[in-house]
Amino acid sequence: MLVLLATSSLLPDGEAGGSLLVDAFAERGIDSRWVVWDDSSVDWAAADVVAVRSTWDYHRRTAEFLAWARKVETETRLLNGADVFAWNADKGYLVELGSDVPCVPTRLLDDATLVAGLRSALDSWGEVVIKPRTGAGGVGVVVASSLQDERLEGLTAAPWVVQPVVQSVRTTGETSVYVLGGAAVSQVDKVVAAGDAQSEIRVHELYGGRSRSVDLGASQAALAESTVTAAAARWGGDLTYARVDMMVWDDEWAVSELELIEPGLYLDVDPSNAGRFADLVRSLL
Numbered sequence: 001m002l003v004l005l006a007t008s009s010l011l012p013d014g015e016a017g018g019s020l021l022v023d024a025f026a027e028r029g030i031d032s033r034w035v036v037w038d039d040s041s042v043d044w045a046a047a048d049v050v051a052v053r054s055t056w057d058y059h060r061r062t063a064e065f066l067a068w069a070r071k072v073e074t075e076t077r078l079l080n081g082a083d084v085f086a087w088n089a090d091k092g093y094l095v096e097l098g099s100d101v102p103c104v105p106t107r108l109l110d111d112a113t114l115v116a117g118l119r120s121a122l123d124s125w126g127e128v129v130i131k132p133r134t135g136a137g138g139v140g141v142v143v144a145s146s147l148q149d150e151r152l153e154g155l156t157a158a159p160w161v162v163q164p165v166v167q168s169v170r171t172t173g174e175t176s177v178y179v180l181g182g183a184a185v186s187q188v189d190k191v192v193a194a195g196d197a198q199s200e201i202r203v204h205e206l207y208g209g210r211s212r213s214v215d216l217g218a219s220q221a222a223l224a225e226s227t228v229t230a231a232a233a234r235w236g237g238d239l240t241y242a243r244v245d246m247m248v249w250d251d252e253w254a255v256s257e258l259e260l261i262e263p264g265l266y267l268d269v270d271p272s273n274a275g276r277f278a279d280l281v282r283s284l285l
Contacts (some may be wrong), residue, residue: 049285
């Protein structure tokens with residue numbers, strides 16, 4: 001049996017700790033290897049399963065990436081699948097998902113609605129965060145507190161989503177729960193850079209954020225599982241893997257992101273996620 005783990009050209013060996021995943025598959029009698037998703041020499045049909053892992057350039061090449069995914073799933077099993085990827089690549093999904101589970105309030109913006117939409121959001125929430133509707137890794141995130149805020153000059157191309165700044169991200173941070181086969185299995189807590197809690201809202205390591213593996217919380221697990229169930233209901237079946245990011249908003253946990261394309265497993269923080277993911281794929285094979 002062969003599992004191909006799709007990555008991007010700048011990460012030919014996969015995500016941090018990627019060798020742990022290959023080792024975990026080998027321990028279960030499964031061959032696996034990291035391959036670059038746009039490498040034309042890869043024989044995708046030779047794989048029993050293709051798992052998208054660290055294709056962290058997809059947000060710059062979304063149409064090309066989705067076309068690749070649609071082609072691959074005609075040749076072999078692609079976990080979660082191209083339709084799910086297309087839905088999840090646009091952060092506007094949070095507007096839909098918010099009718100099913102608690103989510104950080106989200107509104108849509110484009111060039112035509114930018115001023116009026118921002119004014120309304122600022123009136124509602126005070127300080128807001130604007131994100132590209134298709135983006136990853138905190139790239140293009142802008143915080144603003146008025147229409148005259150100079151930080152708005154950093155906006156990337158439209159369209160965007162606008163949300164309130166969730167103040168708890170600057171204190172308690174953000175929590176990520178991994179849901180494999182519909183069950184919550186592990187949790188990683190993330191905080192902003194030390195000494196920068198008054199200004200920074202991004203918990204990514206790129207911006208000085210720190211992550212640690214913690215025991216799975218009951219409330220966090222329940223929200224994560226119900227979120228995946230709600231998303232799966234839109235596609236008429238179960239989602240194989242997911243990572244649900246959440247923050248405390250209005251004194252309750254609320255979903256900030258649902259990662260269904262290429263959520264990093266934080267193998268360098270929680271190496272046991274390698275075995276969990278390998279067990280999941282083995283159960284499918």
